[in-house]
Amino acid sequence: MLARVTTFAIDGVQPRQVWVEVDIRSGLPSFTIVGLGDTAVRESRDRIRAAILNSNFAFPNSRITANLAPAFLRKAGPGFDTALALALLAASEQVPSDGLGDYAVFGELSLGGELRDSPGALAVAEGARRAGCARLIVPRERGREAALVEHLTIVAVPSLRAAAAVLAGADPPPLPSAGGAVRRSAAAPDLVDVRGQQVPLLALEIAAAGGHNLLLEGAPGTGKTMLARRLPSILPSLTRSEAIEVTRIHSVVGVHADGLISRRPFRAPHHTISPSGLAGGGSPPRPGEATLAHHGVLFLDELSEFQRPSLDALRQPLEDGSVTIVRGQRSLEFPSRFMLVAATNPCPCGYAGVDERCTCGEVDLRRHRRRLSGPLLDRMDLLVDVCRPGAEELRAEPRTSSALTLARVADARERQRRRLAGSGARCNGEMDVRVVRSRVRLDGDAELELGRAYAVGMLSARGRHRVLRVARTIADLGRRERVTRDDVLLALSLRQRAAAEPAGI
Amino acid sequence: MKQSSACRRCLARSWLLGRLAGHLDRVRDRLEPLLELEDDELIAAVAGRQRDQVLREHAAFDPEAARARCAAAGLEQICRCEPAYPAVLSELAAPPAVLHVAGGLERFVVLSAQDSVAIVGARRASPYGLGVARSLARGLGSAGVTVVSGMALGIDAAAHQGALDAESATIAVLPAGAGRPYPASGRALHRRIQALGAVVSELAPGVPVRRWMFPARNRIIAGLSAMTVVIQARRGSGALLTARCAADLGRAVGAVPGQITSPLASGPHALLRSGAQLVAGPQDVLDGLFGAGARRVPELQKPSLAPDLQALFDAIAEGHDTRAAFERAGLDPDRGLAALASLELAGRVRREAGGRFSAQP
Numbered sequence: 001m002l003a004r005v006t007t008f009a010i011d012g013v014q015p016r017q018v019w020v021e022v023d024i025r026s027g028l029p030s031f032t033i034v035g036l037g038d039t040a041v042r043e044s045r046d047r048i049r050a051a052i053l054n055s056n057f058a059f060p061n062s063r064i065t066a067n068l069a070p071a072f073l074r075k076a077g078p079g080f081d082t083a084l085a086l087a088l089l090a091a092s093e094q095v096p097s098d099g100l101g102d103y104a105v106f107g108e109l110s111l112g113g114e115l116r117d118s119p120g121a122l123a124v125a126e127g128a129r130r131a132g133c134a135r136l137i138v139p140r141e142r143g144r145e146a147a148l149v150e151h152l153t154i155v156a157v158p159s160l161r162a163a164a165a166v167l168a169g170a171d172p173p174p175l176p177s178a179g180g181a182v183r184r185s186a187a188a189p190d191l192v193d194v195r196g197q198q199v200p201l202l203a204l205e206i207a208a209a210g211g212h213n214l215l216l217e218g219a220p221g222t223g224k225t226m227l228a229r230r231l232p233s234i235l236p237s238l239t240r241s242e243a244i245e246v247t248r249i250h251s252v253v254g255v256h257a258d259g260l261i262s263r264r265p266f267r268a269p270h271h272t273i274s275p276s277g278l279a280g281g282g283s284p285p286r287p288g289e290a291t292l293a294h295h296g297v298l299f300l301d302e303l304s305e306f307q308r309p310s311l312d313a314l315r316q317p318l319e320d321g322s323v324t325i326v327r328g329q330r331s332l333e334f335p336s337r338f339m340l341v342a343a344t345n346p347c348p349c350g351y352a353g354v355d356e357r358c359t360c361g362e363v364d365l366r367r368h369r370r371r372l373s374g375p376l377l378d379r380m381d382l383l384v385d386v387c388r389p390g391a392e393e394l395r396a397e398p399r400t401s402s403a404l405t406l407a408r409v410a411d412a413r414e415r416q417r418r419r420l421a422g423s424g425a426r427c428n429g430e431m432d433v434r435v436v437r438s439r440v441r442l443d444g445d446a447e448l449e450l451g452r453a454y455a456v457g458m459l460s461a462r463g464r465h466r467v468l469r470v471a472r473t474i475a476d477l478g479r480r481e482r483v484t485r486d487d488v489l490l491a492l493s494l495r496q497r498a499a500a501e502p503a504g505i
Numbered sequence: 506m507k508q509s510s511a512c513r514r515c516l517a518r519s520w521l522l523g524r525l526a527g528h529l530d531r532v533r534d535r536l537e538p539l540l541e542l543e544d545d546e547l548i549a550a551v552a553g554r555q556r557d558q559v560l561r562e563h564a565a566f567d568p569e570a571a572r573a574r575c576a577a578a579g580l581e582q583i584c585r586c587e588p589a590y591p592a593v594l595s596e597l598a599a600p601p602a603v604l605h606v607a608g609g610l611e612r613f614v615v616l617s618a619q620d621s622v623a624i625v626g627a628r629r630a631s632p633y634g635l636g637v638a639r640s641l642a643r644g645l646g647s648a649g650v651t652v653v654s655g656m657a658l659g660i661d662a663a664a665h666q667g668a669l670d671a672e673s674a675t676i677a678v679l680p681a682g683a684g685r686p687y688p689a690s691g692r693a694l695h696r697r698i699q700a701l702g703a704v705v706s707e708l709a710p711g712v713p714v715r716r717w718m719f720p721a722r723n724r725i726i727a728g729l730s731a732m733t734v735v736i737q738a739r740r741g742s743g744a745l746l747t748a749r750c751a752a753d754l755g756r757a758v759g760a761v762p763g764q765i766t767s768p769l770a771s772g773p774h775a776l777l778r779s780g781a782q783l784v785a786g787p788q789d790v791l792d793g794l795f796g797a798g799a800r801r802v803p804e805l806q807k808p809s810l811a812p813d814l815q816a817l818f819d820a821i822a823e824g825h826d827t828r829a830a831f832e833r834a835g836l837d838p839d840r841g842l843a844a845l846a847s848l849e850l851a852g853r854v855r856r857e858a859g860g861r862f863s864a865q866p
Binding site for chain 2: 198201202387389390452453458474486489490492493494
């Protein structure tokens, strides 16, 4: 007997349809799986045998051949267990095989026959709908996640026995109720927790409004990380399609608990991270932190401590909004459009400019600055210095909240969306030179001031564009059609220091 | 570039210092008396087991080869036997036998005959010290006084920079090889000093830098200058050595006061305590050199500021950090930041590491 079941392999973050075929015929009892599976797939033979027996089914005492098609696609992980088991049961006529064509099946099996929680359910559900399957069998824990995909009936079952019952005509069990309430009640970090820090708060608002990458510089303990963590709270919430994209990525990597992710991701990898950990890679290729931060914030604390190759790996995602990984003849693309926020000490000891406690010489400072400079710094539109808040500021009432700021940010984003329609950029931070030239209008005074800054050498040509982008965002926050002189001056004060500028003199 | 007319004896002395550079490094605590010795005495004092060999090499010294090497490095030479040799240097106990000059010997001779002021200080200086050094040199330069320094990182470089800002000549004295910048990161500065002034060294091109050459260089800086001003020096700093040389020569010594809590101020304050002249600006230096009011620093035209900018500038000049300065000037952060950018554009403040701004004198 031959039975065929549809399932999905996860290739990068995309689902690829896989047909599980099981053939049972008389001969010496054996169980072979072919079709480019990895160790986890080979080991699934033993899981399946135990699961079938422990579910009170019979394990056919014959020659069993299972094939995972297409044969050229490398298949990794234990997610094929359930599909293999059900195909085997159908081939041995223990479950009816006539309805099986409507189903896609996904999930790992335990020896006891339970369907185990497996990463990537959302991607599989999307694949199932695209492949025209009517129903999808997933582990019970992943029911709500898979149900995010519309026009697909999700059968979330706890065990192989229950799955077989549904195939035999039983009603599918109801979807598990929302367990996400617990998660959502944990309050997101909010700007009301911030005392003082007026200048950094302003910079944070501008960065959020224009989607600008931001560099925070300041002595240890001044609140750089605290500020960066609050950036997602003032970013406009994810649209449904963005949220599904983010949920799919997080689900594939296995860092997602349940339901739809509604909060923008905030990823803060440690500075010892490898290039492939940051940009994605490995075998099979897995998304890196840059992809986990897709539609959210990637925060690099202690920027100067990151290895140069890791930082270089971020160039492509910053440029294209995605990472391409080539392995053999295949190339995978991971989406990674994020806001980059980095924090650094002003000097190796951290106290430069604060007081004469700084023990770094000019040579140290130069080395530190050289480590920071380079292509990554080129993408930083905003530089803000974070200072320790004063004692009276710590006691004062908060000046703002995330909700208030978010309203202004959303308004500014809407203005940008209208102005940038058709330009390829979605916010000011994404404007390239051509778009800046065609869509940013300055009034006379602003033009004059910018010209002066350029003439006295405060700006490089590239720096001029950065200032223009930021000034445009400041004008958007102030609901001005044209960029004014004050907007340019404010943008100038938040600019990066020119790389060529010597440290002290 | 005319053919070097330095005499054989002086060239041989210059060669000998290079030859014994390693030996001299081992006895550097008794450097000054050593430099006063005659050639053969010097060899006897420091060459040790190599004594005979060095004596032989010294006897066989070929001045033409030395002249050619110097010309090949693009340098000119002047020896202490020549009439054009700076008279101010002859007052040193051990004037350098030969000076190697980059940037034009004639200009160096002219400059060294005029009044010049040495500005020296710490390599690891604070923004305050760097700002003062630069503006002091700028003021002196615009008053026509040549600034002499050692082109080291920190105060020295800032002093040269300030003089160049005023498009005035400045003299850099390097420990070895005037043709190559030391430190090597000072390439741009080295080029600009050569274009407007001169770079000189006692040692011939090609001799590697040794520790003893720094105090030796400092005596030349003091010797070339009518006054030596120290800005920021920790205890035991080479800048204090320069000041002592100047005092030994009977030249004026000035010091710029600093914050009493800063270790960088301990050097200048010790000098002030022992009678150095307090220097708070270029006019103090001019008064000390030429008598009160004899020469004046040309007034720099500083355009007046709008009231809110002036309030902010004053707050920063008083040493408040950015946040406190906004508060004092009554400015919101966004207005305040824009005002800071205006002040920066006007060259009145500078942005320092850590988000502070400093007022530019």
